Amino acid sequence: DDGYDADDHHDPRLTDPVHRTLAGVLDAARPNTDGAVADYIPELADVDPEPIAIALASTRGSVHEAGDSRVEFTIQSASKPFVFALALDALGLDTLTRHVGLEPSGEPFNAISLEASGRPDNPMINAGAIVATSLMGGETTEQKFREIRKGLSRFAGRELELDESVYASEAATGDRNRALAYLTHAAGTLAAPVDVATDAYFRQCALVVTTRDLAVMAATLATGGINPLTRERVISADAARWTTSMMTSCGMYDASGEWLLRVGLPAKSGVGGGIVALQPEQFGVGTFSPRLDERGNSVRGVEMLTTMSERYGLHML
Numbered sequence: 001d002d003g004y005d006a007d008d009h010h011d012p013r014l015t016d017p018v019h020r021t022l023a024g025v026l027d028a029a030r031p032n033t034d035g036a037v038a039d040y041i042p043e044l045a046d047v048d049p050e051p052i053a054i055a056l057a058s059t060r061g062s063v064h065e066a067g068d069s070r071v072e073f074t075i076q077s078a079s080k081p082f083v084f085a086l087a088l089d090a091l092g093l094d095t096l097t098r099h100v101g102l103e104p105s106g107e108p109f110n111a112i113s114l115e116a117s118g119r120p121d122n123p124m125i126n127a128g129a130i131v132a133t134s135l136m137g138g139e140t141t142e143q144k145f146r147e148i149r150k151g152l153s154r155f156a157g158r159e160l161e162l163d164e165s166v167y168a169s170e171a172a173t174g175d176r177n178r179a180l181a182y183l184t185h186a187a188g189t190l191a192a193p194v195d196v197a198t199d200a201y202f203r204q205c206a207l208v209v210t211t212r213d214l215a216v217m218a219a220t221l222a223t224g225g226i227n228p229l230t231r232e233r234v235i236s237a238d239a240a241r242w243t244t245s246m247m248t249s250c251g252m253y254d255a256s257g258e259w260l261l262r263v264g265l266p267a268k269s270g271v272g273g274g275i276v277a278l279q280p281e282q283f284g285v286g287t288f289s290p291r292l293d294e295r296g297n298s299v300r301g302v303e304m305l306t307t308m309s310e311r312y313g314l315h316m317l
């Protein structure tokens, strides 16, 4: 329940053209029941597959929401661009690119991706994201996670909480991610012990967000690093631009090329069902619907963003 009653004539959203736009996009996708919730993390197999939401935050700080936009879910891989951005902001591009590449892998999110140099292909797939997490400040898991949580909370403009049971579930079943981390450690690109990097990464993925949070986080990239609600500078304009570039080329994994052709907005998906997307200098958008396609992208999220881009001419080209 998003707290609004559709029959209430005082609902401010009924007279808001942006809300009507979002609601129209959402209604077109609602009947689609294709795909399935992620089940390789046991705790995710139990989530309600039905919620659907879309939210848009403008770079001027207005937020518009439709559907179940206050339902909470775990951020999962949609955390990756924001952690990469924080690491970039702290360490700079030259240091980052010694540890992780900048090229699309054309492979699934959990691929064993190592260039000849021993770097993962890019920071949007798991191997590269775990390396980005390892580069966060601090020595211990607790210190690194504190930095990640603080940083992602600044992107969202509110304090984000950890879903302990999703974290425990992934930690108990995360051997593939540990294997990826061992490979990067052997290659010398992981900047922390394997258990520290993976444990901080599992917690990062289990941070709880709403669709509205994703919209505000994306809008903070769209402004060039300033949260449009709190007006706080979270990262540098360079870090925001470089992160947005990686979302453009690599954000939807092995669907990134088709996504760029059809939707034409920088984006990043997560197996919790969220997608973040943005139009630089204009807005950030978040979508949520838990059923995923075979590449791990939310079916109805992809549909909503495709419809929105086509109807309103949002493609960057």
Ligand code: DON
Residues within 6 Å of the ligand: 075, 076, 077, 078, 109, 110, 126, 170, 177, 202, 205, 269, 270, 271, 272, 295, 296, 297
């Ligand atoms: O590492 C994992 O497998 C999950 N915590 C996140 C993967 C994910 O979200 C892939 N995205 N669609």
